[in-house]
Amino acid sequence: MSQSRIPTLDIRRFTDPSSPADRDAFVAELGDAYREWGFAGIRGHGIGDDRTQGAYDVFQKFFALPEAVKMKYHVPGSGGARGYTPFGVETAKDSKHHDLKEFWHVGREIPDDSKYRDVMPPNLWPEEIEGFREQAYGLYQALDDLGSTVLGALALHIGLPEDWFRDKTDSGNSILRPIHYPPITADDIPNVRAGAHEDINLITLLVGASAAGLEVLSRKGEWVAFTADADTIVVNIGDMLQRLTNHVYPSTTHRVVNPKGETARQPRYSTPFFLHPNPDFLIDVLPSCVTADNPARYPEPITAQGYLEERLREIKLK
Template identity: 80%
Template sequence: MPIEMNAQTRIPTLDIARFTHPTSPEDRDAFVAELGSAYREWGFAGIRNHGIPQDQIDRAYDVFQRFFAQSDETKRKYHVAGGGGARGYTPFGVETAKGAQYHDLKEFWHIGREIPRDHHCADVMQANLWPDEIPEFREVGYGLYQSLDTLGAQVLSALALHIGLPENYFVDKTNYGNSILRPIHYPPITTPDIPNVRAGAHEDINLITLLVGASAAGLEVKSRTGEWVPFTSDADTIVVNIGDMLQRLTNHVYPSTTHRVVNPPGELARQPRYSTPFFLHPNPDFLIDVLDSCVTDENPSRYPEAITAQGYLEERLREIKLK
């Protein structure tokens, strides 16, 4: 089956059922090759037939929108001062893309992995907060977290095979990863000629990001030639992109591509936008050290020193003004 190309974007969309429920070993191998090629070129791809029911996604968006519709006073009850935005609510006007002059035009909530409070990573992985005003928020939000975590593991398995690693290479490196589900609300833009954009040009910090059900256009991906390419996926497609941690681990074999969320033109700017990315992280104590299989004479190691995932995360959170 050929790769589908979104006519608007040229960024590939692939059917992951060819990997999870293949019709033949040859088709599974072909999927791995096509997925790896897409990520080497773009750092982005669309994933369809992912197995997450649309009604689950719709219910999650309904719950998230109802939270963001609460009063500012109510939402700020769940802001953890000094917490780096790790859990709970982060107000509008806080996060700023690395190197950007202006803050992003968004507010968001963070759901993290549920771990026992006596777990050895509990000191760097805070307990979740849940809004009392919406009782089903926990069940629905964490249910989507778990579904995206499972899908992310499938994508990582295929990417591992593409670079000559065992299919299960990432399993024990992400099983208590500090992954984050981030429901985002971009409010209507009512001030003309505002210098801020909804999300400034940036690369993600983590291994891979899975974006489910963005409610409006605006996502743009920077090509290798410097062109900004719109990527508005179909309703049944989840956008998955490479983050800086995987770029570093693979010595840039898989590039972490710059992307942004631009402000829509005219009256469309007066409509809110909602999106929900899932940032899949490795375990906090995982050592990000360039893989031998990704070092060649043509691509010598770019990172002579290793760094833990937690150390890298804290460094980047300071850069984007969450710490």
């Protein structure tokens, strides 16, 4: 196990208009971090403890409900798009064993007459937990805004206008996923809390990586533990952005390992936000990311929705 060398950067260097030189340096450092790791920590993001803790409080209350109550919000055949997915369903691609987790999905709130309604169903909200909707969707919107800022910096890094992603993600099929990893009560089980995988989407913003367990696979083939400070949101590249940028930004393999000893008997909670493009966005390699040394790897474009459905089948959610 290597010591963590994954950078953590203060995004205020990018958002503060009074320091343009530092802004340029931030863009360069962020781009370098993603080229090397596909991961970075972001602090100075302005999402306060009251926002994150309020959301975690309602998420933990939901997961503590009886199984029969939680199953009221499970929609069979939906790929877990909204509501509750029970323990033992999701399986990392090419893994023989399911992950040790249960989770809930919150999607974007869109009008019923939206052209995306057929692939973006209405949210479900547990009536048993007071404030769930307000807390969950408040965190959703805060992470959506932060994700747009990070994408703006990355756009500049690869020679695009800062707002290039904005109208391509403003109706994105993005997902907030509160996860509960229950206590592990048996030793030497083959399952892990989350098997080695890459994310499907453009970028993922993880709130709650301050609990140990997240590991990132380095370019050298070493597993690097990344336990962030409590005020840090971990942001990583997903497969859609890897494809769009022709692997300039790699989608790095990561996992959540089982802790040792008595720590394994404790539950773990985390909440990733998977930022997606609009469903009809065409993922086609950006010309600025094609060079003689890095020829286009994907001759055929694919829509974001088509790619999502393909991948959901691979991880046994569809």
